[in-house]
Amino acid sequence: MIEVKPMEYEAVIGLEVHAELSTKSKIFCSCTTEFGGQPNTHCCPICLGMPGTLPVLNRKAVEYAIKAGLATNCTISLFTKQDRKNYFYPDLPKGYQISQYDLPLCKDGYVEIETENGKKKIRINRIHIEEDAGKLVHSEYGNYSFVDYNRTGVPLIEIVSEPDISSAAEAKAYLEKLKAILQFIGVSDCKMEEGSLRADVNISVRPKGSKQLGERTEMKNLNSFRAVYRAIEAEVARQIEVIKSGGVIHRETRRWDDAKGESYPMRSKEDAQDYRYFPEPDLPPLIIKKELIERLKNELPELPDARKQRYISEYGLPEYDAGVLTSSKELSDFFDEAAKVSTNVKAVSNWVMGDMLRILREKNMEIAEIPFSPAYLAKLVALIDKGVINGPTAKKVFEEMFDTGKDPETIVKEQGLEVLNDESVLLEVVERVIQENPNSVADYKKGKKKAIGFLVGQAMKATKGKANPQLINELLIKKLEG
Amino acid sequence: MKLHEYTISQLHDLISKREISVPELTRYMLDRIESLDSKLECYITVTEKQAMEQAEKVQKMIDEGTLNSPLAGIPMGIKDNICTRGIPTTCASKMLSNFVPPYDAHVVKKLYDNGAVLLGKLNMDEFAMGSSTESSHFKKTKNPWDTERVPGGSSGGSAAAVAAGEAIYALGSDTGGSIRQPASFCGCVGLKPTYGLVSRFGLVAYASSFDQIGPLTKTVTDCALVLNAIAGHDPMDLTSSRRQHPDYTKALVNDVKGLKIGLPREFIDDSVQKDIRDAVLNAVKVFSDLGAQCEEISIPIMEYVVPTYYIIALAEASSNLARYDGVKFGYRAANPKDMLDFCMRSRSEGFGTEVKRRILLGTYVLSSGYYDAYYKKALKARTIITREFNKAFEKYDIIIGPVSPTTAYRIGEKINDPVQMYMEDIFTVPVNIAGLPAISIPCGFDSKSLPIGLQIIGKRFDETTVIRAAYTFEQNTDFHKAWPSLNE
Ligand SMILES: [Zn+2]
Numbered sequence: 014m015i016e017v018k019p020m021e022y023e024a025v026i027g028l029e030v031h032a033e034l035s036t037k038s039k040i041f042c043s044c045t046t047e048f049g050g051q052p053n054t055h056c057c058p059i060c061l062g063m064p065g066t067l068p069v070l071n072r073k074a075v076e077y078a079i080k081a082g083l084a085t086n087c088t089i090s091l092f093t094k095q096d097r098k099n100y101f102y103p104d105l106p107k108g109y110q111i112s113q114y115d116l117p118l119c120k121d122g123y124v125e126i127e128t129e130n131g132k133k134k135i136r137i138n139r140i141h142i143e144e145d146a147g148k149l150v151h152s153e154y155g156n157y158s159f160v161d162y163n164r165t166g167v168p169l170i171e172i173v174s175e176p177d178i179s180s181a182a183e184a185k186a187y188l189e190k191l192k193a194i195l196q197f198i199g200v201s202d203c204k205m206e207e208g209s210l211r212a213d214v215n216i217s218v219r220p221k222g223s224k225q226l227g228e229r230t231e232m233k234n235l236n237s238f239r240a241v242y243r244a245i246e247a248e249v250a251r252q253i254e255v256i257k258s259g260g261v262i263h264r265e266t267r268r269w270d271d272a273k274g275e276s277y278p279m280r281s282k283e284d285a286q287d288y289r290y291f292p293e294p295d296l297p298p299l300i301i302k303k304e305l306i307e308r309l310k311n312e313l314p315e316l317p318d319a320r321k322q323r324y325i326s327e328y329g330l331p332e333y334d335a336g337v338l339t340s341s342k343e344l345s346d347f348f349d350e351a352a353k354v355s356t357n358v359k360a361v362s363n364w365v366m367g368d369m370l371r372i373l374r375e376k377n378m379e380i381a382e383i384p385f386s387p388a389y390l391a392k393l394v395a396l397i398d399k400g401v402i403n404g405p406t407a408k409k410v411f412e413e414m415f416d417t418g419k420d421p422e423t424i425v426k427e428q429g430l431e432v433l434n435d436e437s438v439l440l441e442v443v444e445r446v447i448q449e450n451p452n453s454v455a456d457y458k459k460g461k462k463k464a465i466g467f468l469v470g471q472a473m474k475a476t477k478g479k480a481n482p483q484l485i486n487e488l489l490i491k492k493l494e495g
Numbered sequence: 496m497k498l499h500e501y502t503i504s505q506l507h508d509l510i511s512k513r514e515i516s517v518p519e520l521t522r523y524m525l526d527r528i529e530s531l532d533s534k535l536e537c538y539i540t541v542t543e544k545q546a547m548e549q550a551e552k553v554q555k556m557i558d559e560g561t562l563n564s565p566l567a568g569i570p571m572g573i574k575d576n577i578c579t580r581g582i583p584t585t586c587a588s589k590m591l592s593n594f595v596p597p598y599d600a601h602v603v604k605k606l607y608d609n610g611a612v613l614l615g616k617l618n619m620d621e622f623a624m625g626s627s628t629e630s631s632h633f634k635k636t637k638n639p640w641d642t643e644r645v646p647g648g649s650s651g652g653s654a655a656a657v658a659a660g661e662a663i664y665a666l667g668s669d670t671g672g673s674i675r676q677p678a679s680f681c682g683c684v685g686l687k688p689t690y691g692l693v694s695r696f697g698l699v700a701y702a703s704s705f706d707q708i709g710p711l712t713k714t715v716t717d718c719a720l721v722l723n724a725i726a727g728h729d730p731m732d733l734t735s736s737r738r739q740h741p742d743y744t745k746a747l748v749n750d751v752k753g754l755k756i757g758l759p760r761e762f763i764d765d766s767v768q769k770d771i772r773d774a775v776l777n778a779v780k781v782f783s784d785l786g787a788q789c790e791e792i793s794i795p796i797m798e799y800v801v802p803t804y805y806i807i808a809l810a811e812a813s814s815n816l817a818r819y820d821g822v823k824f825g826y827r828a829a830n831p832k833d834m835l836d837f838c839m840r841s842r843s844e845g846f847g848t849e850v851k852r853r854i855l856l857g858t859y860v861l862s863s864g865y866y867d868a869y870y871k872k873a874l875k876a877r878t879i880i881t882r883e884f885n886k887a888f889e890k891y892d893i894i895i896g897p898v899s900p901t902t903a904y905r906i907g908e909k910i911n912d913p914v915q916m917y918m919e920d921i922f923t924v925p926v927n928i929a930g931l932p933a934i935s936i937p938c939g940f941d942s943k944s945l946p947i948g949l950q951i952i953g954k955r956f957d958e959t960t961v962i963r964a965a966y967t968f969e970q971n972t973d974f975h976k977a978w979p980s981l982n983e
Contacts, residue, residue, distance in 0.1 A: 058598055062818045064591065064699040065578040065600060067732050097814050099861070101838055108817020158834070160822065289861035291870060294703035294811055296733055 600697020672923025679948020
């Protein structure tokens with residue numbers, strides 16, 4: 014009998030990420046880009062594509078897109094143009110989307126992610142600008158639909174990766190990195206739940222080691238990082254299953270149903286749309302000046318990777334901690350502000366990663382909603398370091414800060430939470446504890462050194478936790494031994 | 496002389512001297528439309544109430560001395576593909592028969608600022624697609640010189656109204672000859688400005704990279720006056736030029752001495768009706784006699800201009816007209832089965848035959864598998880054609896020729912032969928391809944006493960030389976003085 018080793022497969026994954034740019038106004042008119050609002054209140058004749066209207070390009074959107082390109086190591090095109098992508102759908106007012114076809118604004122970039130096997134570069138094929146479409150709202154009462162054009166014309170960038178991603182985990186890491194970068198440079202708020210960040214995933218599998226690409230499917234309707242992760246896991250498994258059972262993968266677009274954890278074919282290659290791209294005649298080609306690119310480059314803030322390196326080299330934080338702290342701009346900014354005014358950055362980092370994230374989770378709060386300034390956290394750490402309060406008290410004070418937003422010093426003063434360091438006072442307490450607990454004293458004297466812990470606890474209790482435990486310990490030993 | 500026969504500058508004089516009031520003049524024009532338009536069918540919408548209100552307002556401003564424009568109080572008409580706030584703008588289509596724009600086109604705003612009085616919206620080929628105004632959904636405009644014949648198109652309503660005195664002047668739009676050809680058929684002056692000189696904001700797009708709005712007037716002087724008012728940069732149209740435009744009335748100089756004029760031999764070959772050739776050659780003689788240097792030249796790419804134009808124009812049109820899906824405005828099919836049926840039937844029922852033909856052709860040339868063979872090749876041809884004209888303009892100040900190979904033909908005569916109709920755009924479309932300015936002015940009459948137009952083509956943004964040559968020709972000939980009899 015010949016033993017056949019089961020064939021092993023690997024996944025080849027590419028992502029197309031759409032991020033809404035956080036410009037104040039839309040890409041071709043002056044309507045607001047604000048999320049929400051009553052249906053069809055954020056539109057005008059231009060974004061509704063009314064006859065005779067023309068698009069006027071919002072330069073800010075171009076600048077934001079260039080920043081995104083620079084932050085992801087792309088080359089910025091000095092000559093670029095916009096094109097029409099033609100298709101009919103009621104949420105697309107003009108019957109075409111103004112996008113970019115063969116001359117994207119940014120190309121050939123990459124971002125670096127952490128994987129199980131260390132760092133990995135995910136190459137970016139291109140980033141182009143385009144306009145968002147509206148939204149169909151299907152009626153609950155009858156066989157008809159409504160259209161809300163508020164989102165129509167909100168500027169988008171589409172970031173197309175090379176198929177360099179090999180697993181769901183890598184895809185998630187890539188998305189998280191992109192999100193952090195776009196947030197750091199302030200060009201998108203990347204809220205997946207509001208649709209300001211969306212991802213389509215191209216997936217194929219092939220025998221491990223093979224150089225040839227398998228036929229791919231495209232997965233749509235992925236509304237969270239978790240959905241991206243699950244959809245990739247499921248689709249890779251499905252494709253391997255199909256191939257193993259002798260089937261073939263067909264080029265098709267599939268729709269992910271997150272509730273069911275399954276995907277369904279939406280349309281096949283045969284009825285793939287012919288978008289009939291051609292240059293947008295209403296918009297002259299875009300000439301990007303080198304000076305503009307230079308200016309935008311100089312405007313770029315510190316990016317997540319650089320900041321992470323700084324935390325490691327300057328603050329001596331472990332790589333893992335630095336990674337967590339720089340995973341979101343808000344978290345990182347909060348930490349930065351606190352660290353700037355602290356002499357014990359490691360402790361600040363522990364507080365941020367530990368108690369702060371826990372409390373935010375428990376209270377279901379955003380970092381932006383924290384009612385005190387980061388400097389107060391630095392102050393809290395300083396109070397501990399100076400021995401003004403002890404650890405357990407500090408935890409209580411921190412909780413209090415989330416409730417009242419007060420300065421930790423004020424909380425400590427108002428509630429008299431300072432550590433008791435006065436030896437004469439503590440001596441009295443120690444003597445009383447020895448008197449009141451003869452059994453423990455006896456145990457200690459018999460050599461049960463652990464009994465000291467109980468006695469310290471009693472002394473702490475008597476001082477409502479304010480005593481300096483170190484000092485209590487010393488005084489107790491002195492008394493008992495002496 | 497009757498009031499409707501006056502030019503803008505003559506009426507401006509009368510109004511300034513208080514010999515006539517703006518409301519009187521407006522009333523006169525409305526009455527003329529009332530009595531004549533059932534025969535000529537130039538107007539789709541007559542804005543009587545707005546016109547009279549506007550006339551009162553303008554008169555008041557003139558009296559107060561706050562309005563001092565040569566166009567103040569002059570009644571005019573606007574082609575129905577140029578948006579007018581609160582006034583139906585139909586593009587002569589069933590699709591937009593109920594469309595009332597909530598905004599004015601840039602040119603409309605400019606004319607209003609100059610105190611213009613709008614009489615109404617003028618008939619045209621549906622969505623400006625045609626050269627006879629026969630594809631209008633609403634009516635067929637008649638040529639004032641022979642009401643059995645077409646006025647040309649697509650700005651046929653504009654040209655006929657000016658020629659018949661139903662408007663003192665009019666605005667049209669020219670994508671492939673749509674101002675110049677009807678101007679030549681109706682014996683008036685029609686200018687297609689350089690692409691980018693006049694804002695397209697509010698002009699319902701047919702082919703965005705060719706479309707330009709321009710004036711139709713009785714004389715070259717009037718043409719310069721209207722052009723002065725409508726030209727200039729508009730931040731709402733990114734294809735509109737930022738350059739400062741000159742005062743075009745400064746170009747009204749009766750002098751062509753030393754002007755270098757090229758006459759392409761391809762423009763006067765056998766395909767051109769003989770009396771048109773003769774009229775053009777006569778024009779050459781007029782210019783030569785006045786001291787211009789006329790030479791025959793060759794523009795060898797003429798056989799490619801019509802296909803190049805139609806491929807690019809229809810590709811753009813197929814996309815520009817995609818917005819008419821029944822969802823947001825315009826015609827909407829009744830009782831749709833589903834979304835697809837809704838969109839398809841709204842379009843099938845809302846568009847006319849010629850529009851559908853052009854959308855299909857445009858969709859075809861952009862389709863994958865055909866894009867390279869048609870659209871891409873046409874873009875290359877466009878570059879070459881533009882270069883050929885620029886090359887000619889290195890040696891010549893203007894190029895002259897006929898506007899159309901024929902004079903006005905009978906209604907219904909060519910409507911069933913679209914290719915023949917497309918081919919007759921041969922002398923006008925290269926101007927749009929290259930984005931050049933060109934004017935049509937009366938230069939004679941054929942054996943049936945139908946007007947013949949002379950086309951004068953200039954360098955980009957050199958309307959000044961075009962106007963100077965046209966003005967000189969006009970000052971030294973009498974063709975523009977003829978008036979259709981209309982059996983009045
Ligand atoms: Zn808008």
